[in-house]
Amino acid sequence: MATIYDVAARAGVSTATVSRWLAGQPVRAAAVIREAVEELGYSPSPMAQSLKSGRRGAIGVVVPDVTNPFFAAVVKGLEQASRGFGYHMLLANSDESSELEADILAELTPRVDGFILAPAHEQDLGPHALSEAGVPAVLLDREVSGGEAFDVVLVDNEGGARAAASHLVSLGHERIAMINGPTDTTPGRGRRAGFLAGLAEGDLALDPVYDMTGDFREESGRQITLQLLALPESPTAIFTANNLMTVGALKALRDMRVRVPDDISIIGFDDLSLGSLLQPPLTCIARPDVEQGALAMRLLLSRLTDGILDDGRHIVLNTSLLVRGSTRAPSAAHAPEIRPRLRARSGGATSE
Amino acid sequence: MATIYDVAARAGVSTATVSRWLAGQPVRAAAVIREAVEELGYSPSPMAQSLKSGRRGAIGVVVPDVTNPFFAAVVKGLEQASRGFGYHMLLANSDESSELEADILAELTPRVDGFILAPAHEQDLGPHALSEAGVPAVLLDREVSGGEAFDVVLVDNEGGARAAASHLVSLGHERIAMINGPTDTTPGRGRRAGFLAGLAEGDLALDPVYDMTGDFREESGRQITLQLLALPESPTAIFTANNLMTVGALKALRDMRVRVPDDISIIGFDDLSLGSLLQPPLTCIARPDVEQGALAMRLLLSRLTDGILDDGRHIVLNTSLLVRGSTRAPSAAHAPEIRPRLRARSGGATSE
DNA sequence: CTGAAAGCGCTTACAG
DNA sequence: CTGAAAGCGCTTACAG
Missing domain, CATH: 1.10.260.40 (lambda repressor-like DNA-binding domains)
Incomplete structure (x- = not known):
């Protein structure tokens, strides 16, 4: 050369x-x-240039799982927004593990000019190590406790979950279950709070037996749905807190031959790529994904190239309720008013 | 520091x-x-170390689109297989463009020790520039003409597509359409060849009006399906050559209220994440994805760390036919033997 | 505008 | 096993 x-x-x-x-x-x-x-x-030689200038020309991107379509879309947005700025993307998956995440951050830190990070948990220490090291990071979709100084791009978790609750309440549901993610994550915490608030507005509370926590992965959505169906008094509606768990819930429902929405209603946070193709089409809380990535990248670039040193900027994106076919009023067999009478005879259609 | x-x-x-x-x-x-x-x-400092040692500690990963679940899974496999070897992944999307791909490769080359590449087209020049520069690259899912020296990890496109054709033929279909991807890509070329071979085994040929080429993206699958449905004599079965175009086709079918498999059968190359949840569940040619990525990474690492300098190694992964619910024998109205008689009266149920 | 020279932070023959 | 020294390929005050 x-x-x-x-x-x-x-x-x-x-x-x-x-x-x-x-x-x-x-x-x-x-x-x-x-x-x-x-x-x-x-x-x-980029290596020699970096050694002199201190500029690395790369951005670290750490997400829980690129295989999750939401994060894949985010990555696409990140790339689109960074095109032309001369930065490359170092991508790594934390696999929802705080430990792995910390290792990855430590490994990548000396190689990048900044990070786009979706922390595994709000107690993660990795991000703080970053700010101490003076490496800018913008938090994506998830915050970190004590991380007010970071730029953050979130979605309106509370608002979205509240809308989901309101939707179910307005249909007349009372036995409503939530399959949430870990409450030590921003989405888990926010969606739970919003969902409870939405129920409260309908003078409903989340029955402890219907208050379930998974791990945002498909399998946990499936397992928990199975548990819910096995309950003596199973719910008439389920709210799943993310895309993957919605898929798991749908698979459990299909396996148990529970009809949607006849026997049970389901609404998910996040649309699915095939959400409109399902039978019935999935009712859900949709939200921007590519845009969220692009926004996060723009925040980071503004710090990197314009040398911006403001306090953490917070952006919250709006969700939208997509009412499709997977939710409807509870069937007569489950209607609260007449439930006791019917159940004395039939034992309830979905509890088997 | x-x-x-x-x-x-x-x-x-x-x-x-x-x-x-x-x-x-x-x-x-x-x-x-x-x-x-x-x-x-x-x-x-990794920069200083690289400058001295010449070892970059990074691997470039270039795929057409991470948003495609297949490539997202591949990326996951790549990462899993590289864990512990001290390499980082520089990820970029070529967006199916040979030009963008060449730019990306040129940009990344001085920063990486090797590439995992899914070339946009078989005529791409980028990969050859790589081998001239002495940077090892393994081709993933797609070959490049004159690139015998590269390691390649493919799927059995011919075998898979042939199985799809055989399946449709065995069900009694004769009016069979193929929605293929560009034939200047390995999957496009291989799947077409295999499909034609499979039809030929059933003494069938691919009618030119049913021989369609899209671009492996959802929208082209949708558009082409619409065109097929508008034909005076529309097909009784469709084979879509990849996941995204299958989704597009399914959406077109739904929009036109064509019943699957009653009015038309559909089989896709690639399973969908929700393939089993669709109504009817999708019949498809499934194949490994995470494993394909892991395999490709292992080939690259063997060159990088063991200094292997063999000729190009070729790995071809097997597909499997998943018969689910989206294919069945053509309905009586379309059965070849009695078609002319019926059509005189009804004009054909699907041609509208 | 230009050049000589120092230095970014390491690694690696070379000699001991 | 160890140290002095050169050098990887650039950039950037400094002096002109």
């Missing part, structure tokens, strides 16, 4: 001049240098 | 000794050095 010395020699100037030309500064020998560069096929 | 000089000074040894200790070589002052490193919170 040709070095800057080769170019300088060939062009008959000093390496300093070549370096200036590379940086776009006005240089007398511009034409000769360009020629030498082309003939030698020269391209500067 | 502490440098190796700080550590050396504190430990009372030379930087050479510290460097050797870092590399795991036996050193007398090991204990003192360790202490100094801990007290200073020293961690070596």
